[in-house]
Amino acid sequence: MLEAAFNQVYTKFKLHFYRAVFARFQKREASLTTVETFCMEIIMALGKPTINEFSRFVAISPPNAAYKVNSLIQKGYVRKVQSPDDKREYHLEVTQKYIDYYNISYRYLNTVMGRIQERFSPEEAANLEEMLTIVSAELMPEIPLPPAAAE
Template sequence: MLEALFSEIYMKFKLNFYRKIFSRFETREASLTAVETLCVEVIYALDKPTINEFARFVMISQANAAYKVQSLIKKGYVLKERSETDKREFTLTVTDKFKHYYGQSAEYMDEVMRRIRERFTENEIRIFEYFLETISNELMPEIILNKKLQLS
């Protein structure tokens, strides 16, 4: 039961995100391919990775990663900035254009969070937050986020 419910919730968030992406194709607002969308989301989640860090994370060659990043730069979704700690390196950051694009997709998350706050007591929400924090920090050690993602 737990596995099925967790899978169902995860699938609903993914399907809502995909629906938003495809609706942009319908209105010709989309300028990112599906793969580019995934790449820029990974760059955002990794919080200023180098091209090499991005390539290693998504398990592609550095040349392939550089090609994908260059396309995202041309489209205005990613910037390549000189590293503050090592002037020989460049880090990747997302632009406001991406944040706007991504923010529209995060509206569903905001709506679900609003519904949670309406449906559950403060104590139940604190317990839920504890479970989520434990899952994120202790039970998912394979993925480490450098920052807390700002979704809205």
């Protein structure tokens, strides 16, 4: 029962995002392929990774990762930022163009969060937050996220 309920919520978030992405395709506003969209989601979640960190996470070769990243740079969704500590290292940073694109799904998350706060007491909402924090931090160790991405 819990598994089905969680799967239903997760699926609804995914479907809302996919529907919004397809609507952009219909309007000819989308310039990201499906794989590029996934790459952008990963780069954003990893919080300014290097190309090597990105390639390790998605388990593809560094040259393949560099090819994908360069395409995203050309489209204006990512930029390389030189590390102030190690001038040989560059971090991938999402641009405002992608943040605007990403806000398709984030706005819905905010809508649902507002509905949660209206529907449940502050104590119930705090319990949900505590459970989700435990699930993320303790029960999903295979997918570590930097602190900023986890918030």
